[in-house]
Amino acid sequence: MLKIDNLHASVEDKSILKGINLEVKPGEVHAIMGPNGSGKSTLASVIAGKEEYEVTKGNIEFEGEDIEELAAEERAHKGVFLSFQYPVEIPGVSVTNFMKTAINESRKAKGLEDMPAKDMLKLIREKSELLEIDRKFLSRSLNEGFSGGEKKRNEIFQMAMLEPKLAILDETDSGLDIDALRIVANGVNKLKSNDNAVVVITHYQRLLDYIVPDFVHVLYNGRIVKSGGKELAHELEEKGYDWIKEEVNA
Amino acid sequence: MDLKEKLVSSFLAFENSVDIDSYVHDVRSEAIKVFEEKGFPSKKEEAWKYTSLNKILKVDYSVFPKQENALDYKDVKQYFIHDIDTYKIIFIDGKYSSHLSETTHDGIDVCLMSAALNKPKYRLVIENYFNKAASKESLASLNTAFASEGAYIHIPKNKIADKPIQVIHFSTGNESASLLQPRNLIVVEENSHVQIIERHQSLTNNAVLTNSVTEIFARKRAIVDYYKIQNDTANASLIDNTFIKQQRESIASVHTFAFGGKLTRNNLNYYQEGERIDSILKGVTILGDKQHVDHNTLVHHIEPNCESHQDYKGIFGDQSTGVFNGKIIVEKEAQKTNAFQSNNNILVSDKASINTKPQLEIFADDVKCSHGCTIGQLDESALFYMQSRGIPKKEAKALLMYAFSNNVLSSVKIPEIKQRINKIIANKLGVDIGFDL
Numbered sequence A: 001m002l003k004i005d006n007l008h009a010s011v012e013d014k015s016i017l018k019g020i021n022l023e024v025k026p027g028e029v030h031a032i033m034g035p036n037g038s039g040k041s042t043l044a045s046v047i048a049g050k051e052e053y054e055v056t057k058g059n060i061e062f063e064g065e066d067i068e069e070l071a072a073e074e075r076a077h078k079g080v081f082l083s084f085q086y087p088v089e090i091p092g093v094s095v096t097n098f099m100k101t102a103i104n105e106s107r108k109a110k111g112l113e114d115m116p117a118k119d120m121l122k123l124i125r126e127k128s129e130l131l132e133i134d135r136k137f138l139s140r141s142l143n144e145g146f147s148g149g150e151k152k153r154n155e156i157f158q159m160a161m162l163e164p165k166l167a168i169l170d171e172t173d174s175g176l177d178i179d180a181l182r183i184v185a186n187g188v189n190k191l192k193s194n195d196n197a198v199v200v201i202t203h204y205q206r207l208l209d210y211i212v213p214d215f216v217h218v219l220y221n222g223r224i225v226k227s228g229g230k231e232l233a234h235e236l237e238e239k240g241y242d243w244i245k246e247e248v249n250a
Numbered sequence B: 001m002d003l004k005e006k007l008v009s010s011f012l013a014f015e016n017s018v019d020i021d022s023y024v025h026d027v028r029s030e031a032i033k034v035f036e037e038k039g040f041p042s043k044k045e046e047a048w049k050y051t052s053l054n055k056i057l058k059v060d061y062s063v064f065p066k067q068e069n070a071l072d073y074k075d076v077k078q079y080f081i082h083d084i085d086t087y088k089i090i091f092i093d094g095k096y097s098s099h100l101s102e103t104t105h106d107g108i109d110v111c112l113m114s115a116a117l118n119k120p121k122y123r124l125v126i127e128n129y130f131n132k133a134a135s136k137e138s139l140a141s142l143n144t145a146f147a148s149e150g151a152y153i154h155i156p157k158n159k160i161a162d163k164p165i166q167v168i169h170f171s172t173g174n175e176s177a178s179l180l181q182p183r184n185l186i187v188v189e190e191n192s193h194v195q196i197i198e199r200h201q202s203l204t205n206n207a208v209l210t211n212s213v214t215e216i217f218a219r220k221r222a223i224v225d226y227y228k229i230q231n232d233t234a235n236a237s238l239i240d241n242t243f244i245k246q247q248r249e250s251i252a253s254v255h256t257f258a259f260g261g262k263l264t265r266n267n268l269n270y271y272q273e274g275e276r277i278d279s280i281l282k283g284v285t286i287l288g289d290k291q292h293v294d295h296n297t298l299v300h301h302i303e304p305n306c307e308s309h310q311d312y313k314g315i316f317g318d319q320s321t322g323v324f325n326g327k328i329i330v331e332k333e334a335q336k337t338n339a340f341q342s343n344n345n346i347l348v349s350d351k352a353s354i355n356t357k358p359q360l361e362i363f364a365d366d367v368k369c370s371h372g373c374t375i376g377q378l379d380e381s382a383l384f385y386m387q388s389r390g391i392p393k394k395e396a397k398a399l400l401m402y403a404f405s406n407n408v409l410s411s412v413k414i415p416e417i418k419q420r421i422n423k424i425i426a427n428k429l430g431v432d433i434g435f436d437l
Helices: A040-048 A072-078 A095-109 A117-130 A135-139 A148-162 A178-191 A231-239 A242-249 B003-017 B022-038 B073-079 B113-118 B120-129 B138-145 B380-387 B393-409 B415-428
Strands: A002-011 A014-024 A029-033 A053-062 A080-083 A090-094 A166-170 A197-201 A215-220 A223-228 B087-092 B109-112 B151-155 B165-171 B177-180 B183-188 B193-202 B207-218 B223-230 B236-246 B251-258 B263-272 B278-287 B292-301 B307-316 B321-330 B338-347 B353-362 B368-376
Touching: A002 A040, A014 A040, A014 A053, A014 A223, A029 A040, A029 A231, A040 A053, A040 A072, A040 A080, A040 A166, A040 A197, A072 A080, A072 A095, A072 B380, A080 A148, A090 A095, A090 B380, A090 B393, A095 A117, A095 A135, A095 A148, A095 B393, A117 A135, A117 A148, A148 A166, A148 A178, A166 A178, A215 A231, A215 A242, A223 A231, A223 A242, A231 A242, B003 B022, B003 B138, B022 B120, B022 B138, B073 B165, B073 B193, B087 B109, B109 B113, B113 B120, B113 B151, B113 B183, B120 B183, B138 B207, B138 B236, B151 B165, B151 B193, B165 B177, B165 B207, B183 B193, B183 B223, B193 B207, B193 B236, B207 B223, B207 B251, B223 B236, B223 B415, B236 B251, B251 B263, B251 B292, B263 B278, B278 B292, B278 B321, B278 B393, B278 B415, B292 B307, B307 B321, B307 B353, B307 B393, B321 B338, B321 B368, B338 B353, B338 B393, B353 B368, B380 B393, B393 B415
Parallel strands: A029 A197, A029 A215, A080 A166, A166 A197, B087 B165, B151 B183, B165 B193, B177 B207, B183 B207, B193 B223, B207 B236, B223 B251, B236 B263, B251 B278, B263 B292, B278 B307, B292 B321, B307 B338, B321 B353, B338 B368
Antiparallel strands: A002 A014, A002 A053, A215 A223, B109 B151
């Protein structure tokens, strides 16, 4: 599904990703871990198509097609979804209208008519129940004045609405209390199927107790320096990242 | 002969051609003297520093409409708010169109200025109100000198106008360039309520300059909601002079939706002549090309315990220019005044510009006044966020800009107006989205 080959990327001439190789197949859950500043969020943004990041070398293939030249919205239309570490506040645009616009723009790109209002409402009801989101919440301005947990829950709600093929969850666990974490993880797990894939970017192992990865990768200094099964996450939790740094620097 | 000379010399002929009602005749004669003395404003005047009339005054305008033109409703329906029942006072090239209008004298007067100026039964109202709010500024005086046609709306005591009133001034471009000077008088008596929608619309690309004066009197506890929809063609310029006198406990709101023409100047003046008055001034300005819009507001707090709320949002693209000049005067007697003003702008192009200038003159010591102006750009991180959800950049920008102006739109009381404005905004921003936030 996703095939990243020798990916180099920089922002304002500062090189951040220095040769990433990663392959994600349908049905898989990958976790990307690593110390602060290792390039985790950059990788997520580059896959999603943030313009400020320049791909200087290598390529990103999604379902057999190079996507690094595509605009962010085109990648979204193909089924790439990024849950933001810091969801942006958009005053004046309600959650509901934002989702309506997003879904209908995706449909437009596929040559489909707008989703009938009745179906839209039904979908919103269904998915908000999945994430245990209060109806009143949906008429509020997107992310404005939301608590950290509400923002993250709202990200997964959007994911549920858009049903992406590849979901990248960037530090979705940060700012979540244990109940919110359970709700969010439960949401992700319910959306999981053999046809879609999830990449979880996290600093801590905590979320991986709920969203269990098939593969764990350690990103350090712009490269994936170690890969393993879910037990690697436990090892990192116990030992921290210093031993990885030592291994790499040795 | 320049435009000023042309106007001054045509005054005599004009004054002979209409009736010589003594009061109005005196007012008009006085006004032409003021105009003759002051002439058109120039950039040397502080209030006109950022708006130059030079170019548009060089055009050879025909000063009086020569022939009457008819329009088919179906051809101009799009400029009406047509999905609700309204009274309509419609003018074509400055002449009343009975065919397109729907006036009334049933309980309220929704009719013509020409009738009010000429018929004895309106004489008292005319003597009490005509030119009693308009300033002695040169452009208003010019309009006064030639004041003969426009909307006349009189809502007697304890009446709620049963439906909104639309006042539309069409110009058909049958002259290569025309000057129009509509004059509107609106008197809303004690405890009464009216909603008015005003539009100036050119139907061709021929030059048109409109110098309009509207006087509004909101008497005790009256409520006036006024909506100005400005979305004209590239050769249509508008100088809108609106003067509102409020008596105690009245509420008067003006929403100005300025999508521009060529040059637009909105002189909006409020005079608070009583206690516990609320004055509301709201504006959304969205410009492109080389359009120019100048909002020049005045709120004069004269009595204690009053409020004023100003909120203007502007979005400027291409090489458009905007001006916001908001003056608040709080007289010594006007203690406990609450006056708020905010002007927020987004520049979406490197070549667009905005000049914003709050002016507060406060002579009372126990008041709350605040003003704030901002000039910014669209939030790039918000754009990426929206794009990552599948909303293309252009639509994402439009949605952000719409959301930015939504504060102003949310106070529009007639849903059909809001829908219409939404459509104009979508059109203006080149997107096809509903904005039903």
